[in-house]
Amino acid sequence: MKVDVAITGGRVFSANGGKDLDVLINGEKITAVVEPNSEGIEATKTIDATDLWVLPGMVDPHVHTREPGHTHKEDILTCSQASAAGGVTTIFGMPNLKPATLTHKDLVDVLGLYAEKCLVDYNHNPVPTLGEVDAMAETGIAAYKVYQVIDTGRDYPHPSGTGITDSGHLLQMFEAVSTTGKRFMVHPHNQGVCDRVEQSFHKRGDRSVEAYAKTLATHDGLIWDLATAELIRMSEATNCPLHLVHVQTSRGVEMIRQAKERGIDVTGEVNHWALFLGSWDIVTKLGPYALSYWVPDHHREAIVKGLQDGIIDMVNSDHAPHTREEKEIGWTDMWACHTGTPGIQFQYPLMIDAVHRGEFTMERTIDLCCEAPARVFKLDSKKGSISAGLDADIVLVDPNKEWTITDDIVLSKIGWTPYNGRKCRGQVLRTLVRGTDVYLDGKIVGTPGHGKHATPD
Ligand SMILES: [Zn+2]
Structure with a gap:
């Protein structure tokens, strides 16, 4: 031959x-x-x-390329270079850009930018704006994305149109996505509880890293768990495949387990920062530079077990680059800081390092980083494993x-x-x-x- x-x-x-x-x-x-x-x-x-x-190249369906609109932080070329160096061969970009990916035209424009600039293979997740969903589906996307987050006092990183807190509106989106057969990727968040808890810190003049971390982790994960329960129930009601980003509570893992047992098509991801940067000592030491969310130890143990057992499907980067300037302000006002953590270049090596430490087997790591994301987003006839024909x-x-x-x-x-x-x-x-x-x-x-x-x- x-x-x-x-x-x-x-x-x-x-x-x-x-x-x-x-x-x-x-x-x-x-x-x-x-x-x-x-x-x-x-x-x-x-x-x-x-x-x-x-090894198969990593398939990462949760990446913030920052282009168009925030190219002082990152652009498609630099993001894809970091991906290549990190063994990531397919990336999906997120819609919180400027303009945000809210319409079919926005989507076509951003896909044009990747075609011109991207080094690795790509896709992009738009917001399923009502009236745009079917046209978007025709472009070859694999999923849609929204956040249940409205930023307090700013329009970033969840610009207008990308954050949906009204349950009726969200239900309409689930119904619309359901007809496309594609998966709906949602950032679970209960805005009402978050607002109330953060106000209690702000009234005391406390806008510290610790206050921010404790707000988002309030009542042992209430903000996450309320939202997760709602999203799983909506997925069941509309027969729409759901992908939960940022799984990071023990009850979240348990809800996904139960949903899967009931036959609901729900998948979940854990992000590298939850595994490797989420502990209290790192959150307080690196402050805004580490902090996406604080993941208390008992929750981290639950998500590691969930990853080992196959309840949680994949590890994605949620690569979210911000400049040092945008991070520094977090030491005095974490609510003015751009939150999110970069990491696409190092997640695959850090997972292999975790294999050496006995946290995961290598075969489980290949499923979490490559085969499962390809399978879940229907790319497995091309991507995710080293097999003839791929x-x-x-x-x-x-x-x-x-x-x-x-x-x-x-x-x-x-x-x-x-x-x-x-x-x-x-x-x-x-x-x-x-x-x-x-x-x-x-x-x-x-x-x-x-x-x-x-x-x-
Ligand atoms: Zn993200």
Whole structure:
């Protein structure tokens, strides 16, 4: 058999485990995965993966590229470069842009920007604005996204039209999305409880990091749990597939478990910051630089178990870059700070590091980071695993390389990472998107526009 590329000598992982195999590529696709040193294979190029792990590229359906509108923080090119260096080969952008992705036209415009600039494969989740939903579905999107959040005293990061707090309006959106067969991605949040609790801090003049963290975690996760219950019930009522972002409470995990048992099509994600930055000592030490949300230890234990058991489906980055300036103000007024945490470049290595620490198995990690997001968003005929016929989205990892994450290797435009100084075992050496190198030996080698729209089946 003649092939363009043979990746030989490595250990290939899937959700079923790891095995020594050679991967054969023709053009953009994996042609075959064969026993090592199989006879009769002629490869134009051989990539020696001896002692390396050969992994599917990560599929990350929750990424804030910041373009259009907030390109002082990040743009599609820099975000996709950070993705390539982190072994992420498919990203889905979020609608909280300027303009926010509220209409079919907004969506077509933003997809045009990716086509021109993105290095890795992509999709984009618009808001299911009533009257726009069907036209949006025709563009090849995989999901829609809204927040149940209205920002207090500002129009960012949840600009007008992206935050829906009225249950009737939300129900109409569920009904509309249901007819498309696509999944509805929602940020669960009870705005009424949040407003009331934050006012109690503000009356005392307390706008600290700690006050913010405690507000969002009030009553052991009440803001999250009320919303999660409502969303699961709406999903059941409308027969609309639901994807819950930011699962981070023990009751949230339990509600997802029960919903799945009842046959409701609900999936959930945990974000890297909940696993690796959410503890109280890190929240107070790194303050606005770490804080998306505080995840108390007993909740983190529940979400880790949920990830291990398969109750929670995937780990996504929720990559949310902000400048140092936008973060610094959080030390004195966390409500004036842009919240959210960058991390697309380091989440896959940090998950592999967690495998070394015994937190997850490697096969479970491959499901959480690659196979499950591809399956849930109907990209699994192209993405998410190393199998014949699929896109050659492949990451070579030195599993035992010990290294330190530092600000100076950050490819995101902001130039900092909350993981600065953190030691990590397992390093991404090379990333291929559809058979082409986009990251190699510490350098971006992919070109803007290499990325293609990853459309669902
Ligand atoms: Zn997000």
